Amino acid sequence: MSTALAPAFDGRSAVFAGADICDEAGLALPDNAAHPAFEDDTWDFTHVIGLPTQLSPSMRRFDFTQITDSRWRLVAKELVLAMLAPRHQSVAPLPRAFRNPLHVTSCRARLDELVRFFTWLGERATISLQQINTRDCEAYLAHRRYVLDEHGAVVGEQSHGTRRSAAQVVVDLVNYRDLFTADRVPAELRPWGGATASAVAEMPSGRTENKTQPVSDEIMQPMLTAALYLMSTLGPHAVDLAHKIRESDLHSARRAQGIRRVGPKNRVPVRELSESLAEYTRTCTALPMLDDHYISKRLAQGWAEDDPLLPVAMGTLARRAGLSQFCHPWLPTMRPALEDALAQVGVERPFGRDADPVPAVDGTSSLPWTLPLSRPQAVALVGIVRTAAIITAAAISGMRASELMELRIGCRRPPDETVPGLTRYRIASKIVKGQPLGGTADEWVVIAPVYRAIELLEQLHDAPAEEALLIGRFSFNVRFKWFKSWANSGAGQRLGLAPIPEGPVNLRMLRRTLSLEMAYRPGGVLATKIHMKHIAVATTEGYASRPGGAQAELLAEVNKHESERNLQLVLEEFRNYQEGVLPAGPGARSLTEFFAGIDAQLDAASATAPKTQRNDRDVLNLLTKRANVLHLGPANYCWFTDPSRALCLKLAGTPTADRPLIGMCDSARCPQATHHPGHRPVWAEHADRTKIFIGQLGTTRKTERTRLQADYDRALRVVAEIDAASATTDEESA
Template identity: 50%
Template sequence: MTSASASPAASSAASPFAGAGICVIAGLSLPPGRKGPVFEQDTWDFGHVIGLPAYMKQRSRRLEFAGICNPAWRTTAKEYCAALLAPGHEHVRELPRAYRSPRTLQTCSLKLGELTRWLNWLTAHGVTSLGQVTDWHCEAYTAGRCEKHDSDGNVIGQQAATMARAAEVVIELAQYRELFSSDRYPSGLRPFGGRAGTTVAGLARTRDGENSTQPVPDDILRPVLAAALYLVRTLAPGIRSLQQEARDYTTVGPRTREKYRDPDYADIQAVLRRRVAEGRPLDRISPVKARERVSSGRLSQGDPLTEVSLDSLAREAGRGDFQWSWLGRLRPGILAAIEAVGVQEPYGRNAPVVTRADGNGQIPWTLPLPVHQISTLVRSLRTACIIVIAAVSGMRASEISELAAGCRRPVEEPVPGLARYRIASKVIKGQPLGGTDDEWVVTREVFDAVEAAERLTGNAEAGTLLFGRFTFNLMYQCFRSWVNGPAGQRLGLQQIPAGPLNPRMLRRTLAVELAYRPGGLLAAKIQLKHVSCATTEGYAARPGGAQSRLLAEVTREETRRNLEITMAEYQRHLQGIQPSGPGARDLIRLFQSVDGAITTESGTPPNVIPADQQVRTMLARRAAALHLGTANYCWFTDPSRALCLKLAGTPDADRPLLGMCDSARCPQATHHACHRPAWAASAENTKTFLGSLGRGQKTERARLEAELARSQRVLSEIDAAAGTAPHGEN
């Protein structure tokens, strides 16, 4: 399927982008006086473009075409990338299968990398013109790209996502074929028979658009959040103090040059005497530097001075770095000081006492540590801040990257004793280059995490990014190693099991937790305690904003949850386990109508379900009316019948007032086996209160006895409906 005419015809025409400024045609803004890349250049540098997101890698800001071996194909690659960046160009918008919205620089960088591999693969296989490309080349290249190799080059698996990206680039060269001026595919070539790249790779689309990102498992979420919050709340001040101490040490300059020529070294000897008098150990250097001293021949193996920081003595005396020529005169005094006070890591001595994370007593928050471990602590604290922000606010990684110094808004107090915390950032996903400014209403935990991250930047000017671009996977591994290591275990932190965790999973977990909690509360797993979620206050503040999109995700999870609960209750109905409560009769009648419809349509008994989706469709409307109460299900099908709305005097409300629910009397409330523990606990608590009343508290006794009778009646109804009532009960 070669095309001798296609390529020469293409090469005779000038490129439609010849001489064009790429930033101009793509609508990218540059600072005054800056010039962007021109089409003919082999390197397109977008580093000075205004509004590039903070998370973008440096290599994604440069498009390199010199890596393509065939010079003619470099022009093809440039035209392809220009078309991706400028779909509104007069020659691009005429193409029927071209993208209609501009691709991001990061996407173009990824596609150019894949295109370079494809074109160089063709060169290696003897192809000199794109007109010689056949279906075999397309199939062979993508088949090779999907292979996963070990360190020895052996094939150990397949990477469907990589294959899909490779196939997409191969396909898109055909879709932009008419645009290319130097070379192009033959006119009859349709790579992979017109199939999409995902289809070629065998990637199946998720059913009903379901999110493929999984929530964080509970056994990982609990210790991760507990450790992150402990770092932010308890250890952040100490870590910041150590960080500042290390910075101060490196910024102290030497004294005058004359001091270096002091032949008596009285100042250093005075430092040694002062340390002995104060009981301060000499500073220890890192094992690496100690080995360097031995390997260089300056000190012998086993010399007590090998691990002593001599520079710290000189700097304390105001001299700067220690000169080895001084050691002969100072050795006796240093050895005497070692004998008197010993040698110890220089930072974290006399650390403040804190309460252990497990509550088992108080200990200094850190043991003495060397300077390189301060960076480990700072990195762990920074990771903890990201975890808290992502887990409790639902911000994406790109939005966290845009957080800057000064992003915390003044705390508001709309009601005495109730504070509202807000932070500002940018929404990047789905927005024009530069993002869109937005605000998040957050909890105190998130506000404190942002403050801790802000303090780590020192006295940074407003607008300085707090995190910038970060690689969370590496940061999390270091964080987990610290928590599971001696330092974290000494502080009583629970070990974090192995398993994946990233900001997307934390965001999904937040959505699921919000959807599965009555009243929209986030049950954050923090040492078995719950933290109420204030983020819902921001959902309606900016229609279409970041938090409203998170609410939409929560709503989808809630809809899925309601349908699963309704389906589960229907399955129990088929097993003879019925609901109880005032609304049980209506719910059972609905289930029986579904039984009848299935029997009529399929001719099978109602306990044989021919199609699960058929039942879901029948129950979907009732599931949409489900609201979860603490001790009941509320089937809010008719607001005029809702007891809570009658008591509140708001019969036209579109949602029940679950805080006022009296499920023992409301005709739309049902009780199920899952609610039995709540009613049993209520009965036990009421009995306890009754036992503590005096003889004169008759009114309170009557009220509690009525409450106990109600709880016991509900328990009896639940047991009877489930077929678990004790013998002798009806």
């Protein structure tokens, strides 16, 4: 690296003077959009084609005026453009420069950290980057590492990412030193011995468990129950309500067509207002009511609490009469007519009157789907239902925030019914994370509730033009806060919704929760009315449809947790074997022999080393191979050791497949299936239900009776086998 000092500063860059930022960085703009120039103190990328929807407008504007020193401002511009355009003829020769262009989002983060660093230097009376030494670098890292209270005492540490950003800004100034025109760090500066920013920040780099915690069951269950109820039961009514709100706005807004501005306030439009009131009384329609905060405002202005006209929305009455507003000086003249109409039809909030009945959450009763609402309340309720659809789509599909924000009108692909009764639902979006500018188009295989949630969002869209953003940029944290408040309020309790407890919920946690549910509950329930097996089959197809893609991360995590779960299950069954609790079923003998072999190995090891205790880790090492072939069925364990012996593959005609077809499993006959005490309730319930069906059959339905009787006998036989194994154990214990 050259050790020459920077040339004399004349206010211009020696390498980027007059450069078009977007042309140098390869960023596309519409034909009529302004191109930011290097000399501009604000680079506006608002209209760059392909930027993710998730990127807010403020993050698309690079404001260099926050750096007060003009030399350092030029350094920041040169560094940011070098990262956007690494193939520039002056950047490419730098030995430690980035070889691939950084995303606009990453460059904005680098600029924010540069602003902090230069501000910190200014506070320390540093006038040139040449004065920086290793102690300054370490001091800045410590400054960004610790969280201080108002007294300057350390109360915590920043995240690894914050520490890495602090170290990276210094490393960048070193790596791009020869590029800078106005000021440079010393040539001999090697902070932290040349270590990378990630090493300096002690980044975990995936070596530890995912730090994002799943949503607790205490929150997940009532949240998803409320979301599904609102989406399925209140959704159609909310669509109708949204339509009525838009229709009302067309006629009642101040700037609606046909609305005229009022003339002199001392001229009362008696005829227009009287005709409007007559229409209310003729149709027996209650006068519109004000929202509560407007009533409070009237009281503050001096209205009497017992004034019968206090809750009447005068402005709405005026706009119904074709006037832009109701002027207060008109009230004495119009009061008799207003009070007469009020006495005849009363006053009520305008939306949700005579609401249709819907079943309550528990299904035991029905009640109006909503109470009468003012316009703000109606808009809020539509927003709550929209949030319910977003929660449903996020929690069950596992899509990232960026992927949800890229959804567009028409993203639902036509359902594909491959065989009768089996329908595949797909939605199209873009993968943004880790992809080039513009993202990569992809499709997600989802289950029916997600598909219906997307459909509901399309119906609730204010302007559902083809390819318009379906949700757009949104804050899930804010939306969930409103959703929880509504569910816990009187409106939600009236419908029978369970309160949602306090606790953190965000899209990353929902994604993490789905991965764990898929791994640990392949035959269980994710939430009310959503069967886990459906999610495991359909959603996993979505993640596996493009191996190695961005969706593979979640599938890898699912596989990891599934392996851990299988190991624990095998260990539990081995411990049961040691205690005399034996498996049942066609594959019981093979499994028992395997456990006997493991037990013999442990006994032999203990004999040679009598002082050594064999712990669970040692046992798991011996059980790992068998755990890798364990597959969970709804009422059995499948030990898929030999595909040629798998009954399901024989029935399907695919004897060489590498996985069993759990949906076709006949565990009472398959030689690789076992039954355990935990499966007994499933078989017992199946036997009880089959017995009921047999009792309901008529005398002429002999074929169905014969088939059901065989099924019933099989279930009883399995239950008896499980009980026999348990009884043997009890007798031996006695």
